[in-house]
Amino acid sequence: MFKIVRYSFQDLLRSRWSYVYFAFYLLLGFVMLFLNHDLAKGVITLMNVIIILVPLIATIFGVMYYYSSREFTALLLAQPIRRSRIFLGQYLGVAGSLSLSLVLGLGLPFVLYGLFRSPAIWDFVLLLVTGVFLNLIFTALAFLVALSNDNRIKGFGYAVLLWLFLAVVYDGIFLLSLILFEEYPLDSFALGATLLNPIDLSRTLILLKLDISALLGYTGAVFKAFFGTSLGMLVSLGVLGLWTAAPVAALVRKARHKDF
Amino acid sequence: MIEITNLHKRFGKNTVLSGVNLSLQEPGIHAVLGPNGSGKTTLIKSILGMVCPDQGSISIGGQPTGGQWLYRKDLGYLPQIAEFPGNLKVGELFRMIEDLRQQPAAPEPLVERFGLQPFLNKKLSTLSGGTRQKVNLVLTFMFEPPVYILDEPTTGLDPGALIALKELIRTRVGSGALFLITTHIMPLVEEMAQSVIYLLEGKVYFEGSLKTLYTLTGKTHVEPAIAAIAARHHV
Ligand SMILES: Nc1ncnc2c1ncn2[C@@H]1O[C@H](COP(=O)(O)OP(=O)(O)O)[C@@H](O)[C@H]1O
Numbered sequence: 001m002f003k004i005v006r007y008s009f010q011d012l013l014r015s016r017w018s019y020v021y022f023a024f025y026l027l028l029g030f031v032m033l034f035l036n037h038d039l040a041k042g043v044i045t046l047m048n049v050i051i052i053l054v055p056l057i058a059t060i061f062g063v064m065y066y067y068s069s070r071e072f073t074a075l076l077l078a079q080p081i082r083r084s085r086i087f088l089g090q091y092l093g094v095a096g097s098l099s100l101s102l103v104l105g106l107g108l109p110f111v112l113y114g115l116f117r118s119p120a121i122w123d124f125v126l127l128l129v130t131g132v133f134l135n136l137i138f139t140a141l142a143f144l145v146a147l148s149n150d151n152r153i154k155g156f157g158y159a160v161l162l163w164l165f166l167a168v169v170y171d172g173i174f175l176l177s178l179i180l181f182e183e184y185p186l187d188s189f190a191l192g193a194t195l196l197n198p199i200d201l202s203r204t205l206i207l208l209k210l211d212i213s214a215l216l217g218y219t220g221a222v223f224k225a226f227f228g229t230s231l232g233m234l235v236s237l238g239v240l241g242l243w244t245a246a247p248v249a250a251l252v253r254k255a256r257h258k259d260f
Numbered sequence: 261m262i263e264i265t266n267l268h269k270r271f272g273k274n275t276v277l278s279g280v281n282l283s284l285q286e287p288g289i290h291a292v293l294g295p296n297g298s299g300k301t302t303l304i305k306s307i308l309g310m311v312c313p314d315q316g317s318i319s320i321g322g323q324p325t326g327g328q329w330l331y332r333k334d335l336g337y338l339p340q341i342a343e344f345p346g347n348l349k350v351g352e353l354f355r356m357i358e359d360l361r362q363q364p365a366a367p368e369p370l371v372e373r374f375g376l377q378p379f380l381n382k383k384l385s386t387l388s389g390g391t392r393q394k395v396n397l398v399l400t401f402m403f404e405p406p407v408y409i410l411d412e413p414t415t416g417l418d419p420g421a422l423i424a425l426k427e428l429i430r431t432r433v434g435s436g437a438l439f440l441i442t443t444h445i446m447p448l449v450e451e452m453a454q455s456v457i458y459l460l461e462g463k464v465y466f467e468g469s470l471k472t473l474y475t476l477t478g479k480t481h482v483e484p485a486i487a488a489i490a491a492r493h494h495v
């Protein structure tokens with residue numbers, strides 16, 4: 001399988017898009033630091049950008065890669081290689097290269113700015129870990145959607161809709177239901193709603209670490225009250241792990257029964 | 261070598277294979293004939309495990325292939341449509357597949373035979389159809405598996421390449437290989453095939469040697485013979 005990861009990765013290194021994303025994150029890091037003049041504040045602003053943009057980029061890149069590597073897939077399917085390895089390998093190649101762009105692109109400006117001497121270093125590390133999780137999750141979702149749709153326009157559309165739902169619509173529905181059911185006890189509902197959306201979960205995780213109650217919001221406060229800070233962080237990391245494993249498992253299952 | 265029992269496959273409402281039974285034991289060339297859309301490629305892809313049959317079983321060398329993958333070491337597959345990652349170079353593609361298969365490969369004599377040397381450093385996306393087919397052939401024949409499955413191998417080949425291909429097949433048959441070939445080129449079948457399989461609407465209408473085909477139908481060429489078989493079943 002690692003050979004396939006390597007070939008996918010090499011393939012991506014030749015693609016201009018990997019460099020575009022790297023440059024984008026690099027620019028983002030410098031701009032954030034330039035605007036905030038402060039590592040800790042930079043981390044907060046960056047969080048808000050990352051939890052929306054990383055999923056979008058992973059979604060688009062994942063779908064694009066899947067459709068553009070169909071020939072490679074067809075070639076591999078006729079070789080003595082397990083099907084699950086073919087798809088897992090390509091998935092890890094894409095998610096890995098995206099994560100590398102993210103970690104290097106954002107890491108570089110922050111390191112240059114004196115990250116290693118700053119108390120914000122662990123906040124920043126957690127931000128990157130969360131970003132990597134979001135990459136893994138949304139690349140897997142993108143692959144899953146693409147694998148289920150041979151028509152690439154449809155696949156692209158559904159994947160972006162999924163992102164839109166989780167990044168934007170979900171919160172809207174959630175807020176609306178909070179207002180509509182004001183008089184009911186909603187704590188467990190809020191808890192569930194956060195756990196069921198990897199983007200909300202990431203936001204809560206980072207805010208718990210930063211320990212800024214004012215930004216936590218209603219769901220974050222409930223989360224903190226229920227689990228406490230350290231358990232809360234462990235739980236959210238664990239659930240992000242589940243969020244990664246579930247679409248990857250679905251991907252392998254789907255790939256096993258598909259005709260090519 | 262290849263044993264297929266009661267194979268069924270549907271794509272949505274479209275029934276493509278309905279109860280195919282085949283038993284290919286002898287080394288040599290087994291030609292699968294049938295009009296476009298009769299299910300030849302689907303049958304081949306089922307053997308390779310690229311298409312998952314709804315029903316039935318396939319075994320190669322006595323081992324069932326369902327859900328397995330290692331048996332593909334013993335298969336050389338030439339797809340009907342050559343699909344390559346466009347941004348790889350021809351030479352890189354050969355090395356990549358050799359590396360992935362983990363089997364010794366000898367592409368050089370084939371590259372020479374098909375005149376591909378000038379293209380080794382060219383990107384695959386820039387090649388013409390015929391050249392792609394030659395690359396496809398090198399990819400298949402650079403290993404020496406006991407079983408070859410070729411889906412319309414002559415598509416786009418110039419006469420020189422066609423002669424090279426025929427020689428190549430003869431040599432491998434000589435060393436005991438089994439070929440399953442789909443083609444529409446009847447002279448090729450008459451010249452080389454040891455047995456003929458006639459597939460129509462997902463069923464095998466004839467399976468046997470050329471001689472049997474001729475005596476059964478009273479014809480002396482493949483084309484009218486299979487036409488006679490088709491007509492017999494459609495009255
Ligand atoms: N992946 C697929 N999805 C849906 N239909 C398919 C697929 N592959 C083949 N078919 C259909 O199966 C039928 C048989 O195709 P094929 O096996 O390629 O025939 P042949 O190779 O004999 O020309 C055709 O009608 C084709 O449209």
Ligand SMILES: [Mg+2]
Nearest residue numbers: 300301340411
């Ligand atoms: Mg075909």
